[in-house]
Amino acid sequence: MMSNHGAHYFSEQPEASSRPGAVQLVLPDLHLKLETDRGVFSPERIDLGTKILLETVPPPPQEGDLLDLGCGYGPIALTMASRAPSATVWAVDVNRRSLELTERNAAAARLYKVRPVHVDDVPDDVKFRAIWSNPAIRIGKAALHEMLTRWLTRLTPDGVAYLVVQKHLGSDSLQRWLAEQGWQASRFASRAAYRILKVER
Numbered sequence: 028m029m030s031n032h033g034a035h036y037f038s039e040q041p042e043a044s045s046r047p048g049a050v051q052l053v054l055p056d057l058h059l060k061l062e063t064d065r066g067v068f069s070p071e072r073i074d075l076g077t078k079i080l081l082e083t084v085p086p087p088p089q090e091g092d093l094l095d096l097g098c099g100y101g102p103i104a105l106t107m108a109s110r111a112p113s114a115t116v117w118a119v120d121v122n123r124r125s126l127e128l129t130e131r132n133a134a135a136a137r138l139y140k141v142r143p144v145h146v147d148d149v150p151d152d153v154k155f156r157a158i159w160s161n162p163a164i165r166i167g168k169a170a171l172h173e174m175l176t177r178w179l180t181r182l183t184p185d186g187v188a189y190l191v192v193q194k195h196l197g198s199d200s201l202q203r204w205l206a207e208q209g210w211q212a213s214r215f216a217s218r219a220a221y222r223i224l225k226v227e228r
Contacts, residue, residue: 040123042066052102054081057109061100061132067125068099068163076221077102077161080191083216083223087111088156094119096160096178098143101129103159108138117153118143154181158188158226164196172204179210179226188226189215198222 043066052059052073063070069077081103087093089111095104098118108116118129118141126143133141158178164171179188192198194217202224205212215225 045124052081052106054078054106057106059102059105059132059136061102061105062128062135063100064124064128067122067128068097070100073102074161075219076191076193079216079218079221080159080161080189080223081106083218084159084189087114087159089113091115091156091183092117092153094155094158094160094178094181096158096174097163098129099125101125101132101141101143103161104129104141104143105133105136105138107157107159108133108141109136112138112140114140114156116141117149117155119146119149121146154183154186156183156186158182158186158190160188161191164192164201168197171201175205176208179205182226182228184228186228188224190224190226191221192224194220194222198224 046065048063048070050061050063050072052061087107087110090113093107093114093116095107095116095118098104098120101118104116104118120126129143162171182188192201202212205226211227213225214222216223
């Protein structure tokens with residue numbers, strides 16, 4: 028089990044009382060101020076894994092549906108939307124506070140094609156041309172595998188997923204597991220203590 032202070036961001040209604048804050052997302056092509064709060068993932072700063080993912084991945088497809096899996100307060104979703112303004116970006120999470128923050132942050136950035144939705148509210152017929160995720164490894168292996176299976180199977184035939192995973196939290200074993208499930212999983216990049224896995228059909 029993980030320590031208590033982080034456990035709550037996996038719950039639908041965080042127990043932590045609200046304490047609004049803000050962080051700066053600074054990328055070569057983008058600078059956004061994002062609202063954060065307690066009870067969501069990495070409220071004090073942009074998580075390093077997220078930043079490495081956003082600095083490393085190629086541009087997203089310019090049309091169609093894109094997915095930020097486990098959106099938190101929205102740094103990945105908003106970056107996708109700013110780099111692919113014609114695409115629809117689905118920002119999914121179980122945490123209702125995260126979804127509210129993503130909605131407010133997208134509105135403040137005038138990124139109106141971001142759709143923050145609970146994981147169970149994405150229409151079944153939506154297929155994704157790209158999935159970018161800093162997946163919640165700490166939910167445990169079984170839950171992680173179930174989550175990835177659920178969403179990776181919704182990639183379009185030419186769709187690509189990029190997942191950022193810390194080496195010591197099992198990036199190599201996750202890559203092996205993906206391959207065992209029949210996915211093409213390769214190491215796209217490695218930086219600091221992180222690997223970015225590229226997953227295709």
